[in-house]
Amino acid sequence: MSETQDDFKQAALDYHRQAPAGKIKVTPTKALITQRDLALAYSPGVAAACEAIVADPGEASALTARGNLVGVITNGTAVLGLGDIGPLAGKPVMEGKGVLFQKFAGIDVFDLEIAEKDPDRLVEIIAALEPTFGGINLEDIKAPECFVVERKLRERLKIPVFHDDQHGTAIIVGAALLNALKVVGKRIGEVKLAVSGAGAAGIACLDMVVALGVKPENILVADRDGVLHVDRPDLQPGGGNHGIARYARDTAARSLADIVRGADVFIGVSAGNILGADMVRTMAERPIIFALANPTPEIDPALARQARPDAVIATGRSDHPNQVNNALCFPYIFRGALDVGATAINEEMKLACVQAIAELARREATDLGTAYGGDTPRFGPEYLIPRPFDPRLLVSVAPAVARAAMESGVATRPIEDLDAYRDRLSSWVFRTGLVMKPLFDRARADRKRVVYAEGEEETVLRAVQTVVDEGLAFPILVGRPAVIERRIQRLGLRLKLGREVEVTNIDDDPRFNEYWQLYHQIMQRKGITPAAAKAIVRSRDVVIAALMVRRGEADAMLCGLVGRYVRKLKYVRQILGVESEERGLSALSAVINEKGVTFFTDTHVQVDPSAAQVAESVVQAAFRLKLFGITPKAALISHSNFGSSESASAQKMRDALQILRERAPRLEVEGEMHADIALNEEARQRIFPNSRLSGRANLLAFANLDAANAGYNLVRNVTDGVGLGPILMGLSAAAHVLTPSATVRRVVNMTAIAAVDAQIRAARG
Ligand SMILES: NC(=O)C1=CN([C@@H]2O[C@H](COP(=O)(O)OP(=O)(O)OC[C@H]3O[C@@H](n4cnc5c(N)ncnc54)[C@H](OP(=O)(O)O)[C@@H]3O)[C@@H](O)[C@H]2O)C=CC1
Ligand SMILES: CC(=O)C(=O)O
């Protein structure tokens, strides 16, 4: 049974109520463990930071959190579409904005709910807070007061002041409108607009669409009192609403129904359920309907669709396609503004933001992570603008805003190298980015041929698009060319088969006879008849990929996106062989999270390795870490701490240490020890001061597969980390078996790892 509205409300209350109450907390960023930390963080050390700021106020952004701190400030007079519910009741929304700032752009927020309706007094209170913040995001302050409050603050303050309901909304509406017009094939200078709501959001959206090219005379607006027409008393000089009189028209239209009739575009930023299906029926052909009131749109999108199957529809909600919501804008526009120390967010920055967001939706989406259950959208009526979890938003929008700030002269800390800035943002978003950089550079320098066994898979095709775009390898796809071609079209990718990407036709490749004969030759003494060899080669993409590597037609292979790990590994091992039967194979996986990168071995292959095999996997893993540019610091993990247990697994790790001392005397490795002791030097010092491991271990070796695999998955999930690997170690060729949970990013990363692996083998000869 689907969730009822009451169930959903209850779930929302439970979500907020769950301890700790609310959605956000303040966390210190520096260690405060020792007496010395205390002396540095607080008196007397803190005085040095104060004096430095007295000498140069600009130092505040280097010595305090100010440069990354935004005030989300409301007086609660227009909270969502709920109206004047007051500042206290508005707090959940402000905390929500804080969460989005932090999650999507790494910006810290203090939410301030101020009990003050008088605009001048509100201005005084907020202006006095300037020393606290790097920027101010005004939120849910009703019109017309919001216009005065924002204007006066902008005049007074030297930090960006941005009323999100005005400009954030206008930016995203502008981007969505540009794209919707492309979808319906209409010209911006010709369309007729009907707008419901002439408040904060409404007026800013109008100013924006006019700036983008809508003709003012093609716009009619209505609010609660009806249409904005030239004879309306409140729009006359001295009338309460004179500030919005520029959108009053000489028209006979008096109702929303009147202005919607014949309109090409409806924009609603007013209140729920005020647009009837009968009104929608009277709109022009292929109408664009943006019903953006929250939480209830001006018209239920299902009703609108029923009335007008040809319509392009958007709402402000996340549970329908096309979420036109300022959440797509404010984290990123502030990121760009803060990073250049902008003194304001000006028109140039807003327009740069519109274009960057609009352009993003028109490019194919590469990897939206798991937030949408693996469904990746393509530009069109149901995907006008990027979705909120799109990791590309930060990387595209913030630099566009930063550049516009610098070019328009409001940046106090200009960024010299925007490419490096983009790389930093990218690393923050993808987190794996920073770790992968040396391997990407190396893969690019000498491109290898990488064959993908599951070449028809969407994840593979999307990854291969990035591999081609970034020049990481020459990809080869195993699959049916017609199917691959169709999927490339459907996914909106740009891959050119036969040119940038080779295909090995699994149904009909001229090399088939040679393939099965080679497989038979390898397996003839393991019970495989010629007929069986033919059948296996014909039906197993992984076998074809491995044979291609074995025959030198590819330098490296990736497989495992479909099916079971052990079965794929069996074929890879049969065909490519291992370097040493005795030492065997092992797998290395990594988690990248806030703490950095931590490697785990053996996460996928040996159920109960011997001491020699544990030692071997550490040696191999240490070599891989160096390829990442990371100095290995290995710890042999156990339930035992430096001889505290006599169990067999503890003894195994002690033996492994002895082997390692002989085999790799220069490797920084210690054991056996608890995982927390491996990660915490202070604790280690206390119990074992003569440790040969310093600092935090970054390579953890485990006594068996259960421990390693569980450790890896626990850390990845509990810390919301990004996974890397499994990197297969000990094979005679460059091949890696992934798991079905691999994302596009993971496949891209593993491509670079496999390619570098192949380079090293080629260099060894
Ligand atoms: N999707 C998004 O990203 C965003 C959506 N919004 C939504 O837009 C709406 C307005 O927000 P905001 O501009 O900040 O608020 P304001 O209070 O500043 O403005 C509200 C406007 O809507 C009009 N209005 C209210 N009720 C009705 C009604 N029943 N019929 C016709 N017009 C009505 C008001 O008219 P009057 O002045 O005559 O009362 C006023 O013009 C809210 O629902 C909000 O959730 C806002 C920002 C972003
Ligand atoms: C989204 C938003 O800011 C609003 O509805 O008010």
Ligand SMILES: [Mg+2]
């Ligand atoms: Mg709002």
